Amino acid sequence: MRTTISRIPVEYRHIAGFTLLVTYIVMLLGAYTSAIGAGLSCPDWPTCYGTWVPFLQSDIIANSPYSALQIFAEWAHRGLAMTAGVLIVATTLGAWVTYRNTPIIKWSATAALVLLPLQVILGGLTVTEDLQPIIVTTHLGVAILILLCLLTTCLVAYLRR
16 A cells, blocks of 8 residues: 555645645634624535535525525535545545654644544534534634644654655
């Protein structure tokens, strides 16, 4: 498996850096969503108005008490968060294959992956529990921990090259 991965033209540090960037953008989009009052603009979870792409049904946007921008912000936050989750899995797998002798990279990436299911659950609870402050705050706190784990992974990978 290591031989197969070594043939990939992208270096691990680039994948780790991209994962860090996407995760940070998810956090910014989450903050923006909250700031514009769109935290409940997709009233169900994990879907949005019972569909994966609410913009394909014009009646959803027309009948919602939220603007199209608010719905889009929440929907985009969820979609980008899912992308970040896949990247975190890839970053962790890559750490264990590429840096198997560098514990700080392996374990910081693994810590991000271990926190990921908790973050997904908190994201769902944020919506289903009507933005309870303790849940929203914990959701942000776990996001910060994940970001710090990924930052550690990325920085050490860049310093080790």
